[in-house]
Amino acid sequence: MAIFLTGASGFIGSAVLRALRAQGREVVALVRDETKAQAVEATGARAVVGTLTDRELVEKLALESDGVIHTASPGDETSAAFDDAVVTAVFAGLEGSDKPYVHTGGIWVYGSSAEITERSPFDPPALTAWRVPIEERVLRASGVKTTIIAPAVVFGHGGGLPNVIAQAPRGSGVAPALQLIGSGEQHWTTVFVDDLAELYVLAFDLADGGSYYIGASGQNPTVRELGEAAAAAAGLDGRVEPISTAQVHEWLGEGLGDALLLDQQATGSAARIDLGWEPNGPTLVEELRSGSYAG
Template sequence: MKIVLTGGTGYIGSVVLQQLVAAGHAVTAPVRSEEAAAKVRKAGAEAVVGDLTDTAWTAPLFAAADGVVHTAAPGDGTSEQFDRAVVAAAVEALAGTGKPYVHTSGIWVYGDNPDITEDSPFAPPALTAWRRGVEQAVLDADLVASIVAPGVVYGHGAGIPAGVFGAARDEQGRVRLVGDGAQHWTTIHVEDVAALYVTVVERGERLGYVIGASGVNPTVRELGEAAAGGAGVAPESVEASRDRLGAGFADALLLDQQTTAAKARSLGWTPTRPTLVEELRAH
């Protein structure tokens, strides 16, 4: 397939790019700079430099492909406008064509829930509340659309867990927990979630939401203890976590979430990489 992949130099997108190329697909990655273009070309894909928020530029690029995978994210206050622009280009280019469009969400849109499925009610924290309107626009359009909702992504010493536990030490050298650490996180290795994107776009079906998670849902205390080794952990109050991490981010990390991700497995996808607990112990 000829696939346009946004975010091809990002944490998740760069691994998706590698796996798409390895699977024999011809990948074109829009990027913002020649430096990023060089990284994409080195990975075996074609690079085009431009602005994804410019629908007049993006839509023809999407139209020339057999499918589009959107993983790019500015990760700041412009995220909603950015995604809306990409979705507008996807609708203009792909509506009614039968070509697959794969969008990116996140597990936090489901809020606190001990047994999340794709049909669970949405209850996003303030940090990701903007996603709902954008994603509904994707589903309402005449698109062969799938929305991958990754859990907390880790792997290769990066991702949210590395940031949260890597430098969060108190005066005694203990790893600071987020809150008391009783909450569960849904988790997924970056290599595994990348494989899910490949599976979804190759199927070329309208799948709606697909949760990307390993089915392993450790507590934050378990994760902190794995990262701490023998140093121990330091629980803190919700207010202290919000002061330390920022209210929006802390509230998302305080969500208590679990899932089996059964729908993803029904597509023939199987996570195979080490668990987050194993990775934190190894580092």
């Protein structure tokens, strides 16, 4: 049998797929179309064309699997109903098997905090408040070995949220500057996507049922540091300029804007201690200054 992976063509899921296939693991991925199926099959995995809203298909694939890793998300107003439906279908397939189910959460549910751990209270912005009841349901599940991974801001290979900074508006005039998200004083807790993928695999293999891990590398740069790196790469001599919260909302929308204004720091130490996770990828500052986002 194989591991059933959702979101295999997405930013996180494709990295998890690469990590699994690098170990020679058998993977079945549910994808939306033939183009995505071809990309999945090029890795040596098996692709099934369909949708995650097809409860019978998802339940069947879960039932036939060695366990499930769920990374897919529409990333819009349908996310809550989507995740709830996927969990319902997967649990129907895995119920009573004690097989592993790894669920994707997110760091923003903790709100602003200078020391986020797995024991920190939740204080989510409106954008991700929907995650909390679904995650409680996942952790309470019986007959399934559940784990939640809460990724920090994921970066690498030119993908993900850091493009908001790399492609931020530039001012005009004699000395243009890159626009920050707010004052730039807030910290982002970060993780390289390939390191995060390794954490998913470790959690699938080793984590106890009902466990929860923050996927953070321990690198917590300020948005100003990130902006200055991107501004250096853009030939602006590192010049940046802060903007108001109202301007952030106008640029990015209130939901995403408020999430990116959170001031968050985390180490991800529990995953190192419990699972032997060793994140060793580049830092986001390096990637913005001279790596995959520079140019």
